[in-house]
Amino acid sequence: AQSVSQHNHHVILSEAASLELGCNYSYGGTVNLFWYVQYPGQHLQLLLKYFSGDPLVKGIKGFEAEFIKSKFSFNLRKPSVQWSDTAEYFCAVKDDYKLSFGAGTTVTVRA
Amino acid sequence: GAVVSQHPSRVICKSGTSVKIECRSLDFQATTMFWYRQFPKQSLMLMATSNEGSKATYEQGVEKDKFLINHASLTLSTLTVTSAHPEDSSFYICSARDPLGAGGGVNEQFFGPGTRLTVL
Numbered sequence: 001a002q003s004v005s006q007h008n009h010h011v012i013l014s015e016a017a018s019l020e021l022g023c024n025y026s027y028g029g030t031v032n033l034f035w036y037v038q039y040p041g042q043h044l045q046l047l048l049k050y051f052s053g054d055p056l057v058k059g060i061k062g063f064e065a066e067f068i069k070s071k072f073s074f075n076l077r078k079p080s081v082q083w084s085d086t087a088e089y090f091c092a093v094k095d096d097y098k099l100s101f102g103a104g105t106t107v108t109v110r111a
Numbered sequence: 112g113a114v115v116s117q118h119p120s121r122v123i124c125k126s127g128t129s130v131k132i133e134c135r136s137l138d139f140q141a142t143t144m145f146w147y148r149q150f151p152k153q154s155l156m157l158m159a160t161s162n163e164g165s166k167a168t169y170e171q172g173v174e175k176d177k178f179l180i181n182h183a184s185l186t187l188s189t190l191t192v193t194s195a196h197p198e199d200s201s202f203y204i205c206s207a208r209d210p211l212g213a214g215g216g217v218n219e220q221f222f223g224p225g226t227r228l229t230v231l
Contacts, residue, residue, distance in 0.1 A: 009152075036222075043115075044155075044204070044222035090154070097219060099206075100144070102156040 002027045002104070004093050004104035014110050015083055021076040021105050023091030024048075032094040033074040035065055039087045047089075050074065084111045113139045115207050115225035124195055125231055130224045132190045133204030140185035141207035145220065146178070149202040159189040162190040202227050 007022035025031065045060040048059025055067040065076045080081060086109045091102040114137040124130050134144055142163045147155040159180050160168045169182035179191040179201075190209075192199050206220040 004154075033147040044206075046219065049219075097160070098157060100157070103154045104152075 002093055002095055002098065003089055004100050004102040006089075006091050006105050008105045009103070010106045010108070012108045012110065013081060016080050017109075019076075019078045019081045019085070019107065021089055021091075021107070023074045023076065023082065023102055024072050025091075025100075026072065026078070027093060027095050029095060033065075033067060034094070034099070035059065035063070035074075035076045036090045036092060036101075037087045038090065047076070049098040051054040081107075081109050083109050085109050097104040112223045113137070113209050113219075115205065115221045115223040116199070117203075117205055117226050119226060120224060121227045121229075123229045123231065127194055128193055128197050130192045131204075131229060132192075132203055132228075134188045134190070134207065134223055136186045136207040136209075139207070139209045141188075142185060142210055143208045144182060145206045145208070146180060146190050147204040147206070147223040149225070150203055155204060160192075171217075186207075188194070192228065195228070197230045200228055200230045 003026040003029045005024050033050040036044045037045050037047050047058050047063050049067055050057045050067045059063045063078050067074050088104050088106050092099050117225050118133045122130055144161040146158045148158050149155045158173045159178045161182040163182045164187050168193045169175045182188040202225050204225040206222045208220050
């Protein structure tokens, strides 16, 4: 079965700091990879996705992620965070039919 | 992106009652919808896959007689928690897959805002 692990449960940082959230998955076949964000009181929104091609994917709001197949990783990055990036971030992996989520990382950005 | 709504957003009920949660795709037709359950500080756990016009596919460990799913139209799926108990209290989230990309991404899943169920 698919498993997705996110290394950080809670990250606290100041505005303008750089952010990197780790994500590793276990599935060895062809996967589609996603990062979702859930702002306080809102529904899950897609930040970015990787299906194939360039392993460096750029998403909305200045986020990007890099797929490293040899490491089974899909880490999320943002060079300079803002207070409005405070949210819960979920990595997700889709195999043949099912989307599996990591436990999520709470990101708190202090002004 | 496409919009998925859920109703109600919050429900409190007594133990033993049944609760129905609706999930609607507002601007696209979804042949497949998904129901997730999210515990505090934990991941979304897929409960079942709901296919329009056919029986839902339940994940291992999910009681299909407890969590009844109906996907009677291309824009509506319902989850009924039957004879709810306090341990069923949770945050239930649905998502709908957009097979044609009407919402901006082919086969992309769009999530509803969730329903907070509290069983007393």
